[in-house]
Amino acid sequence: MQACNLFISVPFSVRAADEPFGDPVRRNASPALKRAYVEAVVREMEGFSEDAEELAIESVTLGTGPTNALSAADLHLMLASAKRLFSIAPETPVYAAFDPGLLPAASLDELRSLGDPRPDFRYLTSDPNESEALGRPDAEAEMRESDALLERVGVRAIGMQVAVGIAGQTKDSLTRTLCDMRRPCVERVELVPLRPESPLALPDDDAAALLRHADEWLSEHGFAPSGPLRFARGEDNPYFGDRFAPVLTLADRETLSLGPGTASSVGGLAWSNTDDFALYLKRSADETAITERVSAIDEETLALRARLNALHRGEPIAYDPAVHAPLIDEGLLRFAGSEGREAVELSDKGRLRYLAVFKRLGATSS
Known part of the structure; x- marks a missing residue:
């Protein structure tokens, strides 16, 4: 199981x-x-x-x-x-x-x-x-x-x-x-x-x-x-x-979320539910009506989740100027202490808004 x-x-x-x-x-x-x-x-x-x-x-x-x-x-x-x-x-x-x-x-x-x-x-x-x-x-x-x-x-x-x-x-x-x-x-x-x-x-x-x-x-x-x-x-x-951890084995916990505006990753698929409350009330039994942004969890997705999981745990990730420079300019990411300009981590300001930061990182990588 x-x-x-x-x-x-x-x-x-x-x-x-x-x-x-x-x-x-x-x-x-x-x-x-x-x-x-x-x-x-x-x-x-x-x-x-x-x-x-x-x-x-x-x-x-x-x-x-x-x-x-x-x-x-x-x-x-x-x-x-x-x-x-x-x-x-x-x-x-x-x-x-x-x-x-x-x-x-x-x-x-x-x-x-x-x-x-x-x-x-x-x-x-x-x-x-x-x-x-x-x-x-x-x-x-x-x-x-x-x-x-x-x-x-x-x-x-x-x-x-x-x-x-x-x-x-x-x-x-x-x-x-x-x-x-x-x-x-x-x-x-x-x-x-x-x-x-x-x-x-x-x-x-x-x-x-x-x-x-x-x-x-x-x-x-x-x-x-x-x-x-x-x-x-x-x-x-x-x-x-476990919200951002890549699931590689049966022991790694997947996430099943119920209700409007929630996100799940189960059985090799990731999806989010509509945040339209009225639609959810009427059609919650119809997954095609309430589900948005369904995608397969492929190698690229696993790599993204690994990066987000590292940031979530307070660990640095490799610096990608094209992806990370705008977030550094906004004070949401910072260069990691002893790593020079080779790695970045969440800043304190970025921690406050980490879900928004992760959403932007996900959109940039897609």
Whole structure:
């Protein structure tokens, strides 16, 4: 069986009116719309039923928006369908994002019914001014409610998302947030930049300086980098570590992603789903209707993925002036330390926008 990471998008939010992080999500969606979306995901999932027996799911990740945007009943339908269709062992880690204070015991039970729950909390900031700007309550006060539940049910490994680059954020306020979010059970930290077009975002050069400051703090407190914006004590969520890795053996984990705007690479093919939400709801069972940019994973694609994977892991790649010079001029790549002008790596500014950098590198090589 081929090892595989399963990702399921939850494109909803329950708090900020204009969520300035990551991919856009829908706020205050009706229960009927959320149920329609979950049913659409299940239909897409069922389209892989014939191939599912060949995939050994080694991790499950619920992301894009917080899982608490779904009711326990909707979450049950989604996860029960995954358990029915795919080979998922009881010890499989199940990662899911939640807002602090909004992790219901019923949702935690649903995660446990599928595998080993590993919640990630959208802590973002404990600074009152930054929280007010984001339209969010006090993260630390909210988190104490979730702490009590986690302790009661025995969850010992969690992750935290910390915002970097909020207008008005300083090294001191970022340090306070990092200190406040720190707990013995925190094993993963993701630094989350704001989208550059957000009016709440600092300029990227200023955000990059804060990113370097967070790097130093996390390193001093035992967290090693596991991606451009991720740090872990021990093993990180493999979905993020494997996103760009070339799959050469059965042990190398492929990626199957469900939902609009997601990307997958399974069985020698790479494809992405449409980001047209309405189309996805109507046609999720028809892979030809919702799939975009299908391509075979040939030698050229494997070579590209190897380069992107190296950059993702913080390693240099050989310098190609025609491809890399524009990105160096924009401050997104830099020449690697002792390699002279023979190799390049992501700059701190490039780490903030690494997905956009990788998209440009992929387009340039095609």
